[in-house]
Amino acid sequence: MTEPVPNWVGATAKQIARGVRRGDTSATQVVADHLEHIASRDPLLGALRIVRGGEAATEAEKVDEQQDLTRLPLAGVPVAVKENTAIAGLPTWNGSAAARGPIAEEDHEVVRRLRGAGAVVVATSRMPELGMWATTDCDEVPTRNPWDLTRTPGGSSGGAAAAVAAGLVPIAHGNDGFGSIRIPAACCGLVGLKPGRGVVPPPPVADSFFGMTEHGVLATTVADAAIGFAVLAGRDSAKLTEPSQLKIAVSTRSPAPGIRVDAPNRDAVAAASRLLLAAGHTAVARDPAYPVSLGVRGIATWLGAAWEKVEQEGLPVASLQRRTRRHARLGKITIQRGYVRERDREDWRDRSIAFFADNGFDLLITPALAATPPVADGWATKSWSANMLACMRYAPFAAPWNLAGLPALVVPVGVRPDGLPLAVQLVGPPGAETTLLAVAGQFEMAAPWQRHAPTVFPALR
Numbered sequence: 455m456t457e458p459v460p461n462w463v464g465a466t467a468k469q470i471a472r473g474v475r476r477g478d479t480s481a482t483q484v485v486a487d488h489l490e491h492i493a494s495r496d497p498l499l500g501a502l503r504i505v506r507g508g509e510a511a512t513e514a515e516k517v518d519e520q521q522d523l524t525r526l527p528l529a530g531v532p533v534a535v536k537e538n539t540a541i542a543g544l545p546t547w548n549g550s551a552a553a554r555g556p557i558a559e560e561d562h563e564v565v566r567r568l569r570g571a572g573a574v575v576v577a578t579s580r581m582p583e584l585g586m587w588a589t590t591d592c593d594e595v596p597t598r599n600p601w602d603l604t605r606t607p608g609g610s611s612g613g614a615a616a617a618v619a620a621g622l623v624p625i626a627h628g629n630d631g632f633g634s635i636r637i638p639a640a641c642c643g644l645v646g647l648k649p650g651r652g653v654v655p656p657p658p659v660a661d662s663f664f665g666m667t668e669h670g671v672l673a674t675t676v677a678d679a680a681i682g683f684a685v686l687a688g689r690d691s692a693k694l695t696e697p698s699q700l701k702i703a704v705s706t707r708s709p710a711p712g713i714r715v716d717a718p719n720r721d722a723v724a725a726a727s728r729l730l731l732a733a734g735h736t737a738v739a740r741d742p743a744y745p746v747s748l749g750v751r752g753i754a755t756w757l758g759a760a761w762e763k764v765e766q767e768g769l770p771v772a773s774l775q776r777r778t779r780r781h782a783r784l785g786k787i788t789i790q791r792g793y794v795r796e797r798d799r800e801d802w803r804d805r806s807i808a809f810f811a812d813n814g815f816d817l818l819i820t821p822a823l824a825a826t827p828p829v830a831d832g833w834a835t836k837s838w839s840a841n842m843l844a845c846m847r848y849a850p851f852a853a854p855w856n857l858a859g860l861p862a863l864v865v866p867v868g869v870r871p872d873g874l875p876l877a878v879q880l881v882g883p884p885g886a887e888t889t890l891l892a893v894a895g896q897f898e899m900a901a902p903w904q905r906h907a908p909t910v911f912p913a914l915r
Contacts, residue, residue: 463491464906467531467624467678471572474530475523481514481530485574488532492577492622498603500595501616502577503537503547510576517572526572527681527692533568534617534626537578538585538661539669541565548661548763549583549610550592552773563655564627564669564686571685579626580613581634582834583778584763585661586756588637588845589833590616593775596830599641600907601874606830608638608849611672615642618672619907625673625682631663632756633852635670636864636879640822640849643866643875643903645679645894646672648852650884651859654686660766663759664794666856674905676865676895683887694892700816702730703740703809708824710749710850719821722867722876726819726897729867733896742809742818744854751798752853758794761785780838799857806858810883817886817893820851822864822877851879861887865894866903875903 462470462484473479489507496502514530523529537547540558547554560566565575580597582590590597590612599607600620607616611628615638618626628635630648639646647670654669656662671682676694684692704727706715727737760782764771771779788794809815825848833841855862861882868876880890 462487464621465624466675467528467673467681468675470531470624471527471529474517474572475526479530481517481574482511484530485510485514485532485576488576488623495620496622498598499600499616499620500597501579501613501620501622502534503580503613504544504578506576510574513574517574523572527685528568529572531573531625532576532623533573534577534579534614534623535565535568535575536611536614536628537581539565539627539629539657541575541578544578547578549581549585550775553584553769555767562657567685567688568627576623577617579611579617581610582612583775584760585610585631585634586760586778586781587833587841588633588849589828589830589841591830591832591834593834596832598830599827599874601642602872604829605827605874606641606833608641608827610634611638614672615639615644615646618642618644618674621906625671625678627669628672629657629667629669630856631667631759632856633849635672636822636852636862637849639672639864640875640877641827643877643907644672644674645676645866646670646864647679647683647887647891648855648862649683649687649887650861653861653887660763663856664755664762664796664799666755666799666859676891676898679894680891683891694888694895697889697892697896700735700889700893701814702735702737703813703815703818704737705739705741705818705820707741707744708850709744709854710846711746713824713847713850715821715824716826718870718876719823719825722878723819723821726867726878729897729900730819730893732900740813740815743805745802745805748802748854748857751802752857754788754793755799755857756853757781757785758789759785761789775834777834777836777838777841802854803858803860806860807883816882816889818881820879820881822851822879823849824851826870826872826874855881860884861890863890863894865897867897867901
């Protein structure tokens with residue numbers, strides 16, 4: 455009697471790639487399992503824009519036909535690519551029909567690297583319009599957090615995070631200009647890495663947030679995040695080594711004046727500090743020297759990035775959502791008046807690097823969020839001011855490290871009283887990506903987290 459074929463939904467990217475390379479399964483089978491799961495679950499979530507059913511199946515067959523699978527670190531792994539990143543043969547949606555770009559003639563370099571590593575692009579993931587918001591919803595549907603369908607999965611890589619947390623794909627591509635990988639990772643209980651400046655090929659100028667946006671990955675394990683990072687960065691190895699004793703700064707101070715961190719997120723930092731001490735590291739309470747002007751600079755840059763996108767691509771401003779229209783128009787004013795300045799970003803970068811070097815700090819730990827993620831419904835139709843306040847109140851900790859161009863990572867640490875995940879953010883000096891991943895790996899070993907949303911998708915391993 456033939457043994458039943460295992461369903462690969464819920465397996466890690468590392469497990470899938472190993473199974474395909476060994477011949478325990480095929481890319482075709484793995485992709486078919488995930489496409490079936492997507493058809494069943496994504497109607498609840500609204501995580502994906504375009505599902506490439508037939509095309510993905512064909513690409514999986516091509517992976518299976520390759521002669522040397524041993525060189526493919528993501529052999530047969532289904533992935534979702536954020537819909538603002540070019541995939542040959544598909545339009546680049548940018549979060550709405552009004553901002554949709556033409557059909558791409560070729561893959562962006564990060565997509566090419568994923569495919570070159572053996573990954574199969576099964577879908578594009580949803581994002582808010584122009585990637586401007588920390589909630590993900592478009593004109594048609596809100597994207598929902600699989601841990602609590604009434605809550606947002608964050609933004610702007612919210613569709614990617616929801617897809618991974620629900621097991622629609624084991625790993626997803628995202629990009630992060632003001633927290634757009636780390637905020638959704640925190641909302642959905644995932645590992646999310648924003649590499650530092652110049653480590654991964656950048657997006658086009660119009661999508662770069664003045665050079666601050668970095669491509670990265672969202673995953674359920676540190677090992678998968680490390681593999682995804684190595685592939686995007688064009689590195690041969692994803693192997694992490696146990697870090698020696700590190701000196702780590704611990705801060706719960708919000709970089710945005712007047713925003714308080716709630717008790718669960720403060721408790722998450724305390725729990726993470728205990729894990730660091732247990733691993734042999736030194737934890738020192740020390741706040742970065744956030745300048746008073748940082749918040750103003752950040753908001754001006756956030757606004758200006760919207761106008762840069764509109765101007766570079768000739769988007770019809772009148773057709774955008776009203777929150778985005780006002781954002782872009784205010785962005786035009788900030789640029790015209792000289793409020794968006796590269797020298798300000800470089801000054802903050804220098805001060806940030808000095809914070810580590812002058813104090814002997816290897817890393818900084820902060821809350822990932824300041825409050826529980828907002829509700830999922832209606833943000834695309836709400837006012838600009840309502841969207842701005844919601845985003846700043848719950849997610850103020852990510853943007854400073856885009857302005858500085860430093861690597862930063864979010865890792866799960868426990869669960870809130872309301873059942874949503876908790877997380878902390880780790881930040882390091884230039885080149886600290888593997889150190890961030892290694893420390894996150896120590897967290898995972900000491901306090902493993904639930905890899906998928908347990909109440910909605912309890913069957914996933």
